[in-house]
Amino acid sequence: MISLTSPIETRAHSWSAGFKLAALCLSTLVLFSIHSLIIQITFLTVVITLYALPGLVFMRYGLSKLSILWPFIVVVFAWHLWISELLQGCTIIMRMICAVALANLVTMTTRLSDMIDVVRFLTQPLQRFGLNPRILELAIALVIRMTPVLLDKGQCLAMAWRARSTRRSGWKIILPFTLIALDDADHVAEALRARGGLTNLEKN
Amino acid sequence: MEKNIAYIALFAALIAALGLVPKITLAFGVPITAQSLGIMLCGTILGAKRGGLAVLLFLLLVAIGLPLLSGGSGGLGVFVSASAGFLLAWPLAAFVTGLIVEKWRSGSLAIVAAIASVVGCVIVMYIFGIIGMAIVLDKTLLQAAGFVTAFIPGDIIKAVIAGLLTSAIAKARPASMLSRPAHNNTV
Numbered sequence: 001m002i003s004l005t006s007p008i009e010t011r012a013h014s015w016s017a018g019f020k021l022a023a024l025c026l027s028t029l030v031l032f033s034i035h036s037l038i039i040q041i042t043f044l045t046v047v048i049t050l051y052a053l054p055g056l057v058f059m060r061y062g063l064s065k066l067s068i069l070w071p072f073i074v075v076v077f078a079w080h081l082w083i084s085e086l087l088q089g090c091t092i093i094m095r096m097i098c099a100v101a102l103a104n105l106v107t108m109t110t111r112l113s114d115m116i117d118v119v120r121f122l123t124q125p126l127q128r129f130g131l132n133p134r135i136l137e138l139a140i141a142l143v144i145r146m147t148p149v150l151l152d153k154g155q156c157l158a159m160a161w162r163a164r165s166t167r168r169s170g171w172k173i174i175l176p177f178t179l180i181a182l183d184d185a186d187h188v189a190e191a192l193r194a195r196g197g198l199t200n201l202e203k204n
Numbered sequence: 205m206e207k208n209i210a211y212i213a214l215f216a217a218l219i220a221a222l223g224l225v226p227k228i229t230l231a232f233g234v235p236i237t238a239q240s241l242g243i244m245l246c247g248t249i250l251g252a253k254r255g256g257l258a259v260l261l262f263l264l265l266v267a268i269g270l271p272l273l274s275g276g277s278g279g280l281g282v283f284v285s286a287s288a289g290f291l292l293a294w295p296l297a298a299f300v301t302g303l304i305v306e307k308w309r310s311g312s313l314a315i316v317a318a319i320a321s322v323v324g325c326v327i328v329m330y331i332f333g334i335i336g337m338a339i340v341l342d343k344t345l346l347q348a349a350g351f352v353t354a355f356i357p358g359d360i361i362k363a364v365i366a367g368l369l370t371s372a373i374a375k376a377r378p379a380s381m382l383s384r385p386a387h388n389n390t391v
Contacts, residue, residue, distance in 0.1 A: 004269045004279045028284055032339075068277050072286040075351055076341055092342045099340075100281040107269045107279030115268035135209060139261055142213035143220070147272070150214075150221040158225075171365050174222070174238060175372050178245060181218040182211075182373070182380040189210035198205050 003112045004104075006061065010054040012109035017118045020106045028099050037087060040094040047101045058108075065104050069097060116140065135198060146184065153180050208254060211382060215246050215258035216265065220272040237274040240359065243294050244321040244366035247301025249373060251383035256299035263294060289336015293329045300324035305370075305383045313374055313384075318367025325366075326359045 012020065034040065051059045073093050080089025116137070123133045154177050161169040192198065219242035246255040262272065271278040273291075282291060301324030308316050330352065338348040374381050 004271050024280065065277070065279070065281065068275070068282070069285060072341065079343075079347075088342075096284075096286060096340055099284040103280035103284050107281065110269065112269055119264065119268065139209055139213045139216075140265065142210070143216045143261060143265055144270070146214055146217040147220045147224075150217050151224055154221055154225055171238070171241075171369075174241065174365075175369055175376075177221075178218065178249075178369065178373055179376055181214050181221075182249075182377050185210045185214035186207075186380070188214065189207040192206040192210060198209065 004065075004107050005111050006054075006058055006108040008054055008058045010058065010109050012105075013111065015109075017110045017114040018121070020110060021118060024102055024106045027102055031095055031099050031102075034095075035091060037091045037094070040091050040098065043098050044094050044101075047098055047105070050105060051101070062101070062104060062108060065108075066097060066101060069100060072096065132198075138198075142188065146188070150177075150181055150184070153177075153184075208382075211250060211380075212254055212258045212261060215242075215250055215255070216262040218242055219246065219259065219262045220265070220270075223272060223274040224276070239274045240325060241362050241366055241369075243298050244301055244317075244325045244363060245369060245373075247298040247303075247324055247383070248305050248317040248320060248366060248370040249381060249383060250298075250302060251306050252299045252302035254382055255302040256295045259295040259298040263291065266291075284340070286337050286340045287333065288340065290329055290333035292336065293332030296332070297325045297329040300328050302383050309384075312371065314367045314371035316367075317370035318364050321363035321366040322360060326356065326363060329359075330356065 031040075031043065034043075048059075051062045073096075076089050076093055076096075077086075080086050080092075119140075120133050120137065123131065123136055127133065157173060157176055157180070158169060161173060219239060222242040223237065223239035225238060243259055246258045249255070250258055266272050266278045267280060267283060269279050273282060282288065301320045304320035304323060305313075305317055308320070330349075334345055334348045334352060337343070337351060338345050341348065341351075343351075374384070
C-alpha cells in the first residue's frame with residue numbers, strides 16, 4: 001500500500017512527528033483566528049515557499065493534492081461575487097487553501113511508521129480503560145493488509161460480471177463484495193484464534 | 205474478541221475498497237460513490253459500537269496518511285477542508301445507524317435499515333457536515349445548508365440501497381449480523 005508520504009527526502013522528514021503535528025494544530029488555530037487578507041496572503045506565500053524548497057517535483061505533487069478544494073473555491077467565490085463582498089471571499093478561500101496545504105505538508109513529510117508511533121503514544125492513556133494499544137496496532141496492520149486483497153477480489157468480481165452480462169453491474173455487485181469481506185473476516189478471526197488469539201498478544 | 209477485531213478491520217478495509225472502486229452509476233444515470241454506502245453498512249451490519257469503531261479506524265488510517273478516501277485522497281488536509289464536518293461525523297453516523305438497527309427489532313429489516321441509514325448517515329451526518337462547512341467557509345448555517353442540499357436526494361437513495369443490501373446480507377450470512385445477535389441462534 002502506497003502512503004501519501006513524499007518519496008522525495010526533505011529535511012522535515014527527520015523532524016519529530018509529534019512536533020510537526022503540534023505545530024500544525026497551532027498554525028491552524030492561528031489561521032482561523034485571523035481575518036485580515038494581507039496576513040492570509042503572507043501566510044499563503046510562506047506555505048508556497050515551504051512547498052517550493054524541496055524542489056519542483058515535490059511542489060507540483062503537493063499542489064496537485066489541493067485540487068480537491070476547487071468545488072468549494074468556486075462556490076465561495078461565486079457566492080461572494082453575488083453578495084459583492086469579494087475581499088471577504090478571498091480571505092476565506094486563502095485560509096482554507098493554507099490550512100489544507102499545511103496539513104498535507106505534514107502528511108507528505110512524515111513516514112507512516114512515525115505516524116503510527118504518534119498514535120501509539122496518544123493511545124497510551126487508553127490502556128487504563130482496558131484498550132490494549134497492541135490490539136489497535138494489529139487492527140491497523142489488518143486494514144493495510146486486507147484493503148488491497150479486497151480490492152483484488154472486487155476487481156475479479158467485476159470481471160466475472162462483465163464476462164456474463166453486457167449490462168453494467170451497478171450497486172448490486174456490492175452485495176457479493178460485502179459477503180466476500182464478511183467471509184474474509186471470519187477466516188481472519190479463525191486464523192487469529194489459531195495463533196493463540198488476542199490473549200497471546202496481550203501476554204507478549 | 206478475535207471476531208470483533210477481524211470484523212472491525214475488514215469493514216474498515218471494505219470502506220476503503222468501496223472508495224477506490226470506480227464510481228457506480230445508478231439506473232437513471234446518477235453516479236454515486238460507494239464509500240458512504242460502506243459507512244451505512246458498517247452501522248447496519250456491525251451495530252452501533254463495532255460499526256462506529258470500524259469507521260473510526262478507517263479515519264485514523266486516512267489521518268496517518270493513507271490515500272483511502274474516494275478518489276485516492278487522504279492525509280491530514282481532508283480534516284480541515286470544507287467537507288471535514290462530514291468526515292468527522294462518519295463514526296457517529298455509523299453509531300446512530302447501528303443503534304437504530306439494534307433497538308428496532310419489529311418490521312422488515314430492509315425498511316428498518318433504510319430508515320436507520322437515513323437518520324444516522326443523512327440527518328446526523330448533514331447536521332455535522334453543515335456545521336463544519338459553516339465554520340471553514342465562514343457562512344451562516346442556513347447558507348452552508350444551501351450549498352449541500354443538492355446532495356441529499358442521492359444520499360437518501362443510498363440509504364434505501366443500504367436497506368436492501370442489509371436485508372440480503374442478513375439472509376445470506378445470518379451469523380455475520382453483529383447488529384442483530386438474535387440471528388446467531390441459527391448457528
